[in-house]
Amino acid sequence: MSKFLKIFVPALGGATGILAISYMMADQLVVDIPAPVREAIAVRAAYAEEVKAQAAADAEAAAALAAQMEAAGHAPSIEGGYGLGRPALTEEVAAWNTDIRPDGMGLPEGSGDVWTGEEVFVEKCAMCHGDFGEAVGRWPVLAGGQGTLENEDPVKTIGSYWPYLSTVYDYVNRAMPFGDASTLTPDEVYAITAYLLYLNNEVEDDFTLSSDNFTEVRLPNEENFFMDDRMDTEFPVFIRADICMENCKDEVEITMHASVLDVTPEEEGASEEDALNEEAATTTEESTTEVAAQETTEEAPAEEPAVEMAAFDPELAAAGERVFGKCRACHKVGDGARNGTGPQLNGIVGRGIGALEDFRYSDVFQEAHANGETWDEERLGAFLANPRDAMPRTRMSFAGLRDQGDIDAVIDYLKSVDQ
Amino acid sequence: MDIKIKGTKPSRRNFLTGAMAAGGAAVSASFARAQGAPDPAITELQPWRNQLGDGVDARPYGVPSKYASEAVRRDVPWLTADPISSVNFTPLHELDGIITPNGLCFERHHGGVADVDPAEYRLMINGLVDKEIVFTLEDLMRYPRENHVYFLECAANSGMEWAGAQLNGCQFTHGMIHNVMYTGIPLRLLLEEAGVQAGGKWLLAEGADASAMTRSIPMEKALDDCLVAFKMNGEALRPEQGYPVRLVVPGWEGNMWIKWLRRLEVGDEPWHHREETSKYTDLLANGQARRFTWEMDAKSVITSPSPQAPITHGKGWTVVTGIAWSGRGTIPRVDVTLDGGKNWHQARMSGPSFNKSVHRFYYEFEWDGSPLLLQSRAHDSTGYVQPTKNELRAIRGENSIYHNNGIQTWYVNENGEAENVEIS
Known part of the structure; x- marks a missing residue:
């Protein structure tokens, strides 16, 4: 509604201004003009005065109307509030108010050392971030990168980029492990944070981080952040009155083509277009081959023998679904599950080891596949208990499930999602 | 979000193939009817x-x-x-007008789509307030509501294009935006209910999803035009857009529009959480980084013709259309060039012009079949004119990822196929 005011009122003001000027000029001319004409002008002047008064009244009315509409459109405040909601209990605020600030506000009591941190990290974080924070696949790199911020490819890590250590504690505590959030104890978060400091060469291996010494740790890049300055550095350049519309340049050359890099994803449902593609003049041999390969993959599942569904315990499967939170960052199951960092696990119980054609398995899986081996419950249980023992040199960095109950539950969950 | 600017080539797709095939079919169909034989679409x-x-x-x-x-x-x-923890993109090339249909609004999640039961939904206000409060959804529905159309743009929209033309299609280069009419409660009313204390200069908004997304918002903005919204385009928020309640922070980067909003904490300082330090800070060429770059600069893009929407009708009357927006106001004007910026034409704005909303522009011309270099240039109500990519690079370098509002160029060849390019 404020826009209404801005557009409408100046327009009225303008009209009033013009009338006022003509009236003033008429008034000055009165002296030298013959009486009849003078009368006419006087009448006209009176009329102009009337119009002017009317315009002023109109403007006032418009402003009042606009204010009224604005007031009507805007939800009104009431002194002291609407009295809705109820007081939050101390326990409720404590349950949700876990955020941490650079000044240490919010830090719970606790402590953790580098070595404990390594143990927890390898078990709960390394499957995505790598044992040394170097990252698996496209998951975030957490360590290293110091001195790269001015490079063509800067590596932004906790050590090289993050301004505050409190951000590490807060984020690990609120969102990690990915798929199993809010399960770490304060001591575990302190330990992981200490280990991440160690990986970034900020502390020695005998360091213990605690609520007492937390705010003493400063990250090296803190000083390199500054408040948004676009108003000072960009606005003066990009607010322009004189805009060239004609003959603005002599020559124009294309300096870069996206098709050279060619990283645009395939259209989904491209198979319908594929037949047309083959006829299209621009179809290359390469893309035809790719289409053919894709069709083969798509048809493959239909030829697989039907797997006999294994019985599962619904309660155990439900428990297993929660445990599977530890796996879900890398492994997908269910309708439309696709491969991620790890292969999708639909029908895994009874499925051939290393059987998916579109996933690049570790060598040990490829060997098992060549031997025609399959995932039965026993084999899967052994793998889940200790992946690196069961499948030596597997790229999966998950340390394994310690609790046999968790292992049984996950297996029953995986059976249940197939049915 | 991690965005790799210079990647290997996971896809070998010839981008023109699909457009050519789809376009070719349409052309042959319409031309066949024009040869004198009665059109079976009419006669049968x-x-x-x-x-x-x-x-x-x-x-x-x-x-x-x-x-x-x-x-x-x-x-x-x-x-x-x-x-x-990923993103998908709004199909801008398929849309017209200014409103994005709910099912096509791009998605960006950090812990997947939270499946919040409205019966167990709670919104808490705590911190430097007179009363720490808990609201149910039913409580919130008893506050006075307002309706506003606002765009939401991810700060990383066009972030893949900093180092050069990379993705073929405005869906991918500019599709991290949507424009929706929200129904919600002014955030001001809820803060008044709690009673912000004198030192309360900042607000932490927190989501209920598996990432418990948090952002610090200055109190001045919170009291100005932010909404606690529960409807989009008239219906309940979609789960992927924060059902049942999300924060609306008009004109500011999308990451701040906390979805599945569960908590608002009032404090005297910002929190410097992950999404405002490690992410959503703009690294400049000298190794220093801007923080709190909240406002979205004026920007525009031609949505058709574009790589996914080639010209399929041949020479003659051709409609150029696109969208423009600014986090600082309205868009009174957009210029369009057909020749890579030698000559510009003022486009026709059509549709309602709302503050901090997407605007639609058109430029109709008679195409002579020669190659085109299409660009659009937005002017916002502050007088800011959308810069070229090179003008931005001169100030920021190529590593800032966020806030790329540079002018986009599409090269259209004689066949009407379009490609993402950069020009001198």
């Missing part, structure tokens, strides 16, 4: 003219025509480690 009895269609109970919640199935969100799998 069509099945939809002859037979009865579905009854009213066929689709209690309507879906698009099967012939409009191309209008879908798409993702770029190589951008992110997995599809849960």
